[in-house]
Amino acid sequence: MMASFRSEYVTHSAEETIALGRELVERLSPPKMVVLTGDLGAGKTTIIKGIAEGLKAEAQENVTSPTFTLVHQYRGPSATLYHIDLYRVDSQRQLETLGVDDLRDDRSLILLEWGEKFERFRTEADAEIRIDRTGENDRKITLLTR
Ligand code: ADP
Numbered sequence: 001m002m003a004s005f006r007s008e009y010v011t012h013s014a015e016e017t018i019a020l021g022r023e024l025v026e027r028l029s030p031p032k033m034v035v036l037t038g039d040l041g042a043g044k045t046t047i048i049k050g051i052a053e054g055l056k057a058e059a060q061e062n063v064t065s066p067t068f069t070l071v072h073q074y075r076g077p078s079a080t081l082y083h084i085d086l087y088r089v090d091s092q093r094q095l096e097t098l099g100v101d102d103l104r105d106d107r108s109l110i111l112l113e114w115g116e117k118f119e120r121f122r123t124e125a126d127a128e129i130r131i132d133r134t135g136e137n138d139r140k141i142t143l144l145t146r
């Protein structure tokens with residue numbers, strides 16, 4: 001993604017990453033599509049727990065990986081969060097059945113784990129949250145926005 005703004009954070013526990021997610025909400029006001037990049041176990045789902053809480057859409061313990069269901073929806077008072085995991089989505093056809101475009105409206109915040117697998121999301125995304133594992137419990141988290 002071509003980024004104009006970059007913010008870097010370091011966290012030392014899952015709880016700190018969730019807290020950061022809560023704080024990042026003010027920078028992710030809808031409508032937005034955000035790609036989350038980082039290896040398996042980096043903390044993509046974990047930071048989304050915080051984002052869901054920041055939006056007052058769902059408690060962190062109820063936000064789980066949509067690895068098999070592919071899309072989870074959480075409604076907040078002023079935004080609807082769509083949490084999508086494209087790890088198991090490999091073809092254009094499979095992607096189309098998800099209907100990501102139909103989710104876009106004024107209130108939607110669409111968060112795509114593994115969104116970078118598809119060129120269209122690399123181009124279309126309004127922001128990227130990049131998570132690098134720098135130690136057992138240490139993460140470098142970068143927010144890139146246009
Ligand atoms: P992903 O969705 O990127 O595959 P998850 O969020 O599901 O990753 O898993 C991240 C794992 O790493 C969790 O087990 C979490 O408890 C652990 N973890 C340890 N330290 C951190 C940290 N600083 N930030 C986020 N997760 C962490």
Ligand code: MG
Pocket residue numbers: 044045046065085113
């Ligand atoms: Mg995940």
